[in-house]
Amino acid sequence: MFDFYAPARIALETARIGLDAQLVVGLRVAGMMGLWQMDADEMGRMVSEKPAAAREAMQAAFDAAQRGEVPHRVLSASLAPIGERAAHNVRRLAGQAA
Helix, strand or coil: CCCCCHHHHHHHHHHHHHHHHHHHHHHHHHHHCCCCCCCCCHHHHHHHHHHHHHHHHHHHHHHHHHCCCCHHHHHHHHHHHHHHHHHHHHHHHHHCCC
């Protein structure tokens, strides 16, 4: 059965990830400028987290495809780990200022 709302859900999830990523970039740039408090290891984390997130996303997509999921569910599965990491980064970075 065709899921009529799947493209809209994927678009909204992608937009949420984009907004979270923008917040993370803004908080990190503010930290580099000394306007926002950041942990000392944030610069290293900024680089090292990318391969792990990509690996998780590819594995989630592969697992979904292997189960025979429809394409929009495979895409959603691949977006989930990236969205979780982006949201976690926002919470972590925003909480450091307190």
